[in-house]
Amino acid sequence: MSIQNDSLLSIRKLACGELSVKARLGYVALLLASAAMTVVIVSLWFTEPSLPPRTHWAFGAMSAIGTSWATLAVWALTTRRVLFARDKVIAGYMAVTFTLAFVIGALAAVLISQRAAAFMALTTGVLMLGVAVRVLGSARRRFAALSARRAELARMTA
């Protein structure tokens, strides 16, 4: 019996580490930041005329780094630090806030510089904002559905 109890205690410790909200939302922040960084770099890369070859290599390397971080974050969020319904709503709000700030920044850059890179970043930012709004809507609906079922079951078991 004591071995079973020891096992129970170790599982509880394991759960404490696994269920860290900070780690989950940290990966969400990493995904948003790396996606924004990649969009800015790719926008500059594709819109700057007559770049020397080594600058192409530098932009390529930075884009690859940004994409790698974003891929890592997606992998972690889908397999290791899966978001629960409440986390998804928070992540959705984070995504909307972040992409909105990005769009405002890109819009300011368009108005000030009129550069093609700013237009490209703005277009991509608007697309990202659309995705973020959809993700938030889906997360809120899922959270509401689960909460309703939770209330129903709580009444049944009371």
Next chain:
Amino acid sequence: MDSPADELLAIRCQLGERAAFDALITRWHPPLWRYLRRLANDDDTAHDLAQETWLRVLRAIAKLREPARLRPWLFGIARRTAMDRLRAQYTQPPMSDVNPEDIAAELPDANLEEEFATLEVSVGSLPIVEREVLALFYLRELSLEEISVLVEVPIGTVKSRLFRARQLLRRDLKTTGVYQ
């Protein structure tokens, strides 16, 4: 289908309520541990399997489609975890020379069920395939249909394994003098 209390627990976990995970572990760790202990046949392996099982549960419960079927889902994960570890031993061919009618007639025997609690050694000596079905049917009280889904074999094979487990157990108990 599980009780509403278990479904409620699963949904609270899916919502992300921290206290619900504590309750889930408190409620389900002991039966899962006993099941894994019987499959593994030693404490250390059972402990490792329990850790791996819970890791998988914590990472997958957000995607659980039917919270009302929490129990078979949990045991399914435990089983897959154990089978991944014990695959090398999981090579026993299914029996083909057993009459299903004989098997059906054997199933309702409840006397043997009561004796299992005191027969750890004999149960532990069974081959993994038979031991698993025996543990699920008698000790975890899963139905033949649930075991069939869990173990991913037809119901007829579940019955064969159950029949064979009972035969082996009876033979073993006769030699030790426990069963007359």
